Amino acid sequence: MRWEGNRESGNVEDVRRSGGGGGGFGLGGRSIGIGTIVIALVGGAIFGINPLTILSILSGGGPAPQVQQAPAQRPPADDQMARFVSVVLADTEDVWKQLFSQGGATYTEPKLVLFRGAVATACGSGQSAMGPFYCPADQKVYIDLSFYETLKNRMGAPGDFAQAYVIAHEVGHHVQEQLGITRKVEGMRSRVSRADANALSVRMELQADCFAGVWGHHAQNARQILxxxxxxxAMNAAARIGDDALQQSAGRAVVPDSFTHGTSEQRQRWFATGLKTGSVKACDTFASRQL
Structure with a gap:
């Protein structure tokens, strides 16, 4: 991916100097082991719904731990990975500002928070083991950069464009928040069965995949980044985190009613749809009869 020398975003907040660490953490007074962390990471945290919810369920509920952190600062100029993230975020800003403007709307840029170990958010306390996530309550994307090693070594999805796809997908959730989609879907999910709520989550996630593709389309046309x-x-990353692939890799039976993100094939196809068309309208997963 060609990114060196491109504009860096001013919306990156670095709180890593205040991060924690360790092999486990407590939630609601209970200790969560590495097995539970892996379930949360693999089963729902990657590229998707707020993983704080998953860990709360797995731990039996209860309040999230309080995380103390220092004020945010700009990342160091010599931090190569932070620079990469800043450039990708800037690119999403340029694309979505233009697309919103063409539609007669104003795009509010999200913040991206770099943390290490643990981080306080408006959605609760986040942990690095959860993977990247978006918090609609504060309109921020959160990522511990060590996740990229997990993506490469444990998930089998290396490459800088796979890493960019992670950011673009989370920004896709911010676009959904800006368009009012998130609030509508959350309202619907609260009134239906668990299986139907999961099905709505799948459509949300596939739309965010498609929005990531829309970013790639316009970034390529404007700046030839590919x-x-x-x-x-990116297609490999999408395949690795399909619900069916994750359940199979965990040695479990594939249970479609439990899907919250979509199958590998669906995630690849919707990302490809956005990448090919560059059209937000083409990403209307909620109107599509066949996902």
Whole structure:
């Protein structure tokens, strides 16, 4: 992916100097082991719904731990990975500001928070083991950069465009928040069965995948960011985190009613739809009869 020398976003907040660490953490007075962390990471945290909810359920509920952190600052200029993230975020800003403007609306840029170990958010306390997530309550994307090692080594999805896809997907959730989609869907989910609520979550996640593709389409047209193999990297990442693939890799039976993100094929197809068309309207997963 060609990103060196491109504009860096001013919306990156670095709170890593205040991060925690350790092999486990407490939630609601209970200790959560590495097995539970892996379930949360693999089963729902990656690229999707707020993982704080998943860990709360797995731990039996209860209040999230309080995280103390220092004020945010700009990331160091010599931090290569932070620079990469800043450039990708800036690129999403440029694309979505233009698309919103064409539709007669104003795009409010999200913040992206770099943390290490643990972080306080308006959605509760986050942990690095949860993977990247978006909090609609404060309109911020949160990521511990060590996640990219997990993506490469444990999930089998290496490559810088796969890493960019992670950010673009989370920004896709911010776009949904800006368009009012998040509030409508959450209202609907509260009134239906668990299986139907999961089905709505799948449509939300696939739309965020498609929005990530929309960003890639316009970024490529404007700045020619793609190099050979980049699209394959993102498609591989989408395949690795399909609900069916995750359940199979965990040695479990594939249970479609439990899906919250979509199958590998669906995630690849909707990302490809956005990448090919560059159209927000083409990403209307809620109107699509067949996902």
């Amino acid at each position: 190099e050979q193999g980049d699209v394959e990297e």
